[in-house]
Amino acid sequence: MTRLTRKYEFVDEAAADAAIALLPTDDEGNPSHGHLVTKLGYLVIEPAVNGEDGEEITAAVLSEVYAVDVYWGGEALASWDSFIVWPTPMGIHSFGSSSSRDEYAGTYCELYPDSLYCNPPQSDID
């Protein structure tokens, strides 16, 4: 079964909730377009700085947009395309799926073939 991880951003949580509420269902209320929605919220741009005792010295800087990941059971829903974003596939939320990870990375490199991620420099022993 092909499952796709796709990442989306909304202006705020209310906008995300509105889009989620409009995900299509059948007559019995079941999703007619298989999906698992994970609300990531306002992601950390700069992590908090803590002291030696764990006290917060500098608060984290959070994104101004609200992030949502969707694990689509088939093709991603076209009506969500206007919210889609393509962060570099490293150190980001995942659905713990090898095949979906590889699909996302492959699609990312098709979309951004000149990115550093898709063209990492060779490294040799000094």
Added chain:
Amino acid sequence: MSYFDDASLAFLPSGAAGKDGKAYSIKPTDGTGDFTFSRGSNLAATRVGADGLIEKGRENLLLYSQQFDNSYYGKSLGTLTANQTTAPDGSLTADLFTKTSAVNSVSELKKSSPIYASIGVHTYSVYVKQNVGDNVLLRLDSSGNTASALFTFSTKSINPTGSNVIDATATELSDGWFRLSVTGNVTSTSWSLSIATLYANPTNDSVFVWGAQLEQSLAATEYIETTTTTGTAGILEDTPRFDYSNGASCPSLLLEGSRTNVIGQSEYFGGSYWTKSGANVVSGFTSPEGLSNAYKLVATSNNGFILKQDNPIVANAYYTNSIYLKRVQGLGQVTMRTVNNSIVNITLTNEWQRFEASGISDSSTVFTHQIGLATAGDEIMIFGAQCEQGSYATSYIPNHSGTGTITRAADVLDGAGDVNTFNHSQGVLFLDVENVNATSAISISDDSSSNFIQIYLDNTSLNPIRYRASSGGTSQFDTSFAYSLDVSQPFKIALRYSTNNFSIWINGVKANEVLSGSTPVGLSTIEFYNIFGAGTKFDGKLKQILVFNTALTDSELAALTTI
């Protein structure tokens, strides 16, 4: 009567094999009673195996793992000759890498970027056997930050070095073979892997190599051979999890909802991700997984602790922190904290136990996960930290990314049976279950909401048992009732249906009955989720499912459901 002989469908995890995407019923035997199973997560799913150890989904990220002559691997100032000696698996597949560079120059068998462009904790392992020379170097290079290990055959010693290194191991095998590993925290997508480097050795030094593996793990796991694609083992994306938690001799099928572990480093406590105050950590101890990937937490002063506070979580929502712990030394109080920083006293033993603390997050989006030791000198083992949204802990979700969170998708079990499996005019649906969480629904239907019988369990309600039936699109009844039942404990439940005679039996007792109503028609499938709307999947452990095509008698149902 023989319940097995009389059942039209029987599913017992102890007797039913599963494979990726299937959970086999033992009856009927023609395959029509088999369940379709899906989850879509392998690297986020774990279970407790028959040996009592945690089993994960594993992956070897390297291709051609024992074919180093393949162009996938670079050979810098060295030559590779394939299939030169007997490998650890007994096959003639071990290759010989020979140095051609000058003294004090490098010859390298390597995989340069892109290997697997991810960050976080990775372990690289390879089998080596001495030929000519005494040293071989393993190396993970991440934009110049390395995790290396130099192995010396004559002393059988391995020396980890580099700014990213976490650990290195050398395990001696038979016939002169060693399995070497180096674990590092990769911090950049631009990285390379030295399979075997001969460095500062004379020209013509050489080493036999076989079986390379790169995995997101804090320790090397059992080798997985690969060729053109990465190799997976253990829990696969749609593998049903037959779970032996709490020392069970027979497994149960673990069905859980989707959960996200927001802890970025769930096993690596040695780096900066976790704050240590009045305490330090030591790596390399045996974990509940059976690997050397647990840490020892040592209090260097009173009230020492290890702590993670981070963003973001949902404000004003239930979260549960969990972690595996056991005591090594001392008698002082051990504490953990809820997500909102409240202290919970816990009592450790000298056996691994999983502890959890639930609480409601405050108005901020910062979570806390902390383990504290009241008394200087006390020592405990720690493994598998998790923070997930929900009022109870689910199975462990490993995360080695350092920055990203990870979600295990929900287990879905459905699709067993056809029109020949079920009798729409009378029958019984029987379940032997435990640890039912949240709201869980089980239905036999015609694959629509027009015809069905359903059991609906809700541990959040004063009326935890609900059952209902529909026939021809018309609701026949929808009854919920108060009943003293702890659905987190093992219990047996049966729904009997026939015309004007519906009843629920729990643990040997008729708990409720409805003496009017027509039976559904065209029953063809059993589903472990609510056929009305999404979100009410069965969440718990299944020990047995039986379907009967006759309405059993009261005495039969009492005997069947007696626990």
